[in-house]
Amino acid sequence: MRFLVCLVAVVLLIGCEQQDAAPLDQQLYVWQRQWTPAHDAALKDSRADFSTLRVLALQAFPQAGWSRARIDPALLKQDGRPLIAVIRLDGQLHSLDQDEITSQIQQVLSDWQGQGLMLSGVEIDHDAGNARLPAYRTFLTHLRTVLPASMPLSITALPSWLDSPELPALLSTVDSSVLQVHAVSDPRRGLFDPDQAQKWAKAWSRITSKPFYLALPAYGVALLPGGSGVPIVESEVSIEQGGKRRELMADPQQLSRLGIELRNNPPAHLAGLIWFRLPLANDRRAWSLTTLRAVARGDALDIRLALNVSVQDGLADISLSNQGNLDSAWPERLTLAVQGCDGADALAGYALQQRPDLLTFTRLRDGRIPAGGQRAIGWARCAHIDQGASNVHP
Numbered sequence: 001m002r003f004l005v006c007l008v009a010v011v012l013l014i015g016c017e018q019q020d021a022a023p024l025d026q027q028l029y030v031w032q033r034q035w036t037p038a039h040d041a042a043l044k045d046s047r048a049d050f051s052t053l054r055v056l057a058l059q060a061f062p063q064a065g066w067s068r069a070r071i072d073p074a075l076l077k078q079d080g081r082p083l084i085a086v087i088r089l090d091g092q093l094h095s096l097d098q099d100e101i102t103s104q105i106q107q108v109l110s111d112w113q114g115q116g117l118m119l120s121g122v123e124i125d126h127d128a129g130n131a132r133l134p135a136y137r138t139f140l141t142h143l144r145t146v147l148p149a150s151m152p153l154s155i156t157a158l159p160s161w162l163d164s165p166e167l168p169a170l171l172s173t174v175d176s177s178v179l180q181v182h183a184v185s186d187p188r189r190g191l192f193d194p195d196q197a198q199k200w201a202k203a204w205s206r207i208t209s210k211p212f213y214l215a216l217p218a219y220g221v222a223l224l225p226g227g228s229g230v231p232i233v234e235s236e237v238s239i240e241q242g243g244k245r246r247e248l249m250a251d252p253q254q255l256s257r258l259g260i261e262l263r264n265n266p267p268a269h270l271a272g273l274i275w276f277r278l279p280l281a282n283d284r285r286a287w288s289l290t291t292l293r294a295v296a297r298g299d300a301l302d303i304r305l306a307l308n309v310s311v312q313d314g315l316a317d318i319s320l321s322n323q324g325n326l327d328s329a330w331p332e333r334l335t336l337a338v339q340g341c342d343g344a345d346a347l348a349g350y351a352l353q354q355r356p357d358l359l360t361f362t363r364l365r366d367g368r369i370p371a372g373g374q375r376a377i378g379w380a381r382c383a384h385i386d387q388g389a390s391n392v393h394p
Contacts, residue, residue, distance in 0.1 A: 023263065024259075024262060024263055024266060024270065024271070024272045024273055025051055025052070025213075025271055025272030025273070026049060026050050026051060026272060026273055026274075026275070026296045027050055027051055027052040027053070027054060027213070027272060027273070027274040027275070028046060028050045028052070028053055028054065028274065028275050028277070028278045029054050029055075029056070029086070029215070029274060029275065029276045029277045029278065030053050030054070030055040030056065030277065030278045031056045031276065031277040031278070032056070032069070032277075032278075032280070033056065033059075033067070033069050033070065034069075034070050035069075035070055035071050035072045035075070036280065038280040038281045038282060039072060039075055039278075039280065040075055041281065042278055042279065042280050042281070042289060043075055043079045043278075044079075045289050045293075046278060046289060046292075046293070047079065047081065049293045049296050049297065050081075050275070050296070051081065051082065051272075052081055052082040052083075052084065052120070053076070053079065053081050053082070053083050053084070053278075054084045054086050054123055054274060055069070055071060055076070055083060055084070055085060055086060056069045056086050056088065057069055057071070057085040057086055057087060057108050057112070058085075058087045058088065058104060058105065058108045059087075059088040059089075059090070060087075060088070060089050060090060060093060060101065060104070061090050061092075061093075062090060062092045062093055062094065066104055068108060071112075073112070073115035073116065073117055076117055077115075077116050077117060082120035082121075083117060083118065083119055083120055084119070084120055084121040084122065084123050084154070085108065085109060085112060085119055085121075085122050085123070086122075086123045086124075086125055086156075087101075087104075087105055087108075087122065087123070087124050087125065088125045088126075089101065089124065089125065089126040090126075090127075091126065091127030091128060091129070095135070096126075096135060096136065096139045098138075098139050098142050101139070101143075102142065102143060102146050105122070105143070106146065109122070119151065120152070121151060121152035121153065121154060121175075122147060122151060122152070122153055122154070123153075123154045123155065123156065123178065124140065124143070124153070124154075124155045124156070125155070125156040126155070126156070127156075127158060128158075130160060130161060130163060130164040130166070133161065133164055133166040133167070133170055134166055136170065137166065137169055137170045137173055140153070140155065140170070140173040140174060141173050144173055144174070152175040152176065153173075153174045153175055154174055154175060154176040154177060154178060155170075155174050155177050155178070156177075156178045156180055156215065157171075157177045157178060157179050157180065157204075157212075158179075158180060159179065159180075159181065159200040159203075159204075162200065162203050162204065162207070167207055168207060171207070171208050171210065174210075175210065175211075176210055176211045176212060176213065176271065177204075177208060177210070177212045177213070178212065178213045178214075178215050178274060179200060179201065179204050179212055179213070179214055179215065180215040181196070181197035181200050181201070181214055181215065181216065182197075182215065182216060182217035182250065182276070183217065183221070190248060191217050191219075191220070191221065191248050191249070191250045192216075192217050192250050192251070192254065192255070194254050194255070194257065194258045197214065197216075197258060198258070198261070201214055201262070201267045201270060202267050204267070205267035205268040205269050205270060206268075208269055209269065210269065211269055211270075211271035212269055212270060212271065213270070213271055213272050213273065213274050214262075214270065214272075214273050214274070215274045215275075215276055216250075216255055216258075216259075216273055216274070216275055216276065217250035217255070217275075217276055218250060218252075218255070218275045218276060218277065218279065218286060218287045218291075218292045218295070219249075219250060219276060219277060219279075219285055219286045219287065220247060220248055220249035220250065220285040220286070221233050221234060221247075221248050221285065222234040222245040222246065222247050222248070222285070223245065223246040223248065224239060224241055224243050224245055225243040225244070231246075247366055249285075249368075250287075252287060252291050252294075252295050252301060252326060252327070253301060253326075255295050256294075256295045256298065256299075256301055259273065259295060259296065259298055260298050263298065273296070275292060275296065279292060284368075287327055288327050288370035288371045288372065288373065290325050290370065290371035290372045291325060291326055291327045291370070291371045294325040294326070294371075299325060301324075301325060301326040302324040302325065302326055303322060303324045303326045303327075303328040303371075304322065304323040304324035305320055305321070305322055305323075305324075305328060305331065305369070305392050306320070306321050306322075306323055307319075307320060307334060307336075307387070307390045307392055308320070308321055308374070309336070309385055309387050309390075311385075314381055315379060315380075315381055316379060316380045316381070316382065316385055317376065317379055318334075318336065318361075318376070318377045318378045318379060318380060319374050319375060319376045319377055320334070320369055320374060320375050320377055320392070321369075321373070321374035322369040322370065322371055322372065322373055322374070323372070324371055325371045325372075326371055327368050327369065327370050327371050328368065328369045328371075329366065329367070329368060329369075329394075330349065330350075330363050330366065330367040330368065330369065330375070331363065331392045331393055331394055332362070332363050332393050332394060333360060333361065333362050333363065333392075333393040334350075334360070334361040334377060334390070334391070334392050334393070335358060335359065335360050335361075335390060335391045335393075336358070336359040336361075336380070336385055336386075336387070336389075336390045337357060337358060337385070337386040337389035337390065338357060338358065338359055338380065338382045338384065338385050338386070339356075339357065339382065339383050339384040339386075340382055340383030340384060341354070341356075341359070341380055341381065341382035341383070342381055342382075343380070343381040344359055344378065344379065344380035344381065344382070345378055345379060345380075346361050346377065346378040347376050347377060347378050347379075349363065349364055349365055349367055350362060350363055350364060350377055350378060351364055352378060359378075359380060361377050361378055
């Protein structure tokens with residue numbers, strides 16, 4: 001009887017432990033400096049999968065000074081999710097003017113609240129070097145006394161801070177931290193290393209006793225030729241400069257595997273994942289929202305390309321669609337079996353080679369077809385197009 005009682009107790013204990021293992025929270029950074037009508041659909045379509053919005057509110061630059069993001073308060077009110085205002089203090093600022101920064105933050109928070117926005121917190125994003133962490137801690141201590149006691153304060157943090165003895169004292173000044181594990185070193189080495197991210201997260205969990213989040217990439221950048229061999233990084237804002245761009249994109253498959261691993265075996269104090277950034281329909285350097293949602297959910301990812309031929313009045317429009325949930329690179333080559341063509345051409349990004357029985361479209365530059373999206377490839381006026389004999393070559 002005693003054995004049976006003990007066995008039941010063990011089973012109940014295991015059941016309690018499984019119930020206590022809460023799923024990781026999923027949040028989004030909204031990082032556009034200028035809001036557009038595209039934000040409406042993006043916010044609506046993201047609501048089911050992401051609990052909280054961390055919205056760029058204010059930035060301070062060394063030369064240009066202060067700049068506010070032009071948000072749409074009506075959309076945020078309509079959205080209704082918890083809202084955290086992010087204040088970006090450029091890491092190249094010569095020093096932190098405590099009074100000036102505090103005044104600017106108080107003003108933007110007052111303005112947002114005056115527009116009917118209910119704030120759930122403030123996040124300071126400052127890429128300070130390790131030598132400047134004591135001054136940063138002093139500023140955060142002051143800011144904590146100025147903000148309402150009920151207003152949570154968080155910071156974006158760098159993995160390089162793990163080497164600083166100042167880190168525990170710095171983390172003691174805030175309610176939570178967001179460890180940025182993407183694009184933290186030379187971008188020429190890639191935007192993200194999942195193994196390194198795991199190591200940083202585990203190391204962070206051993207230092208902090210408070211909740212922390214991981215900031216993960218759902219975007220890409222381009223590298224442009226720069227002086228002294230150091231590339232210039234082009235992200236969501238285009239840079240007016242010539243030269244060949246090398247595109248880098250965070251790999252959804254890598255991030256999906258990491259998310260599954262973190263859900264199954266989360267480091268201590270890890271509260272959730274924050275994805276950078278909310279993708280808009282015209283954001284050419286971000287994953288599609290379909291792909292981002294699939295990665296956040298841990299869904300199996302797949303690409304399903306289909307070649308489509310639509311004929312009207314003898315003119316065939318040729319396009320590719322991606323019916324999967326994973327964004328796809330433009331395929332290298334597409335072929336169509338044809339007869340009796342008296343005209344055909346490729347559209348921008350592809351070149352056409354034509355034979356009496358075959359049209360071959362060859363990719364000239366890189367591009368992406370978002371999950372659920374399509375792209376026009378070319379046109380043809382032919383007596384017959386055998387779509388069943390078409391081929392898409394990755």
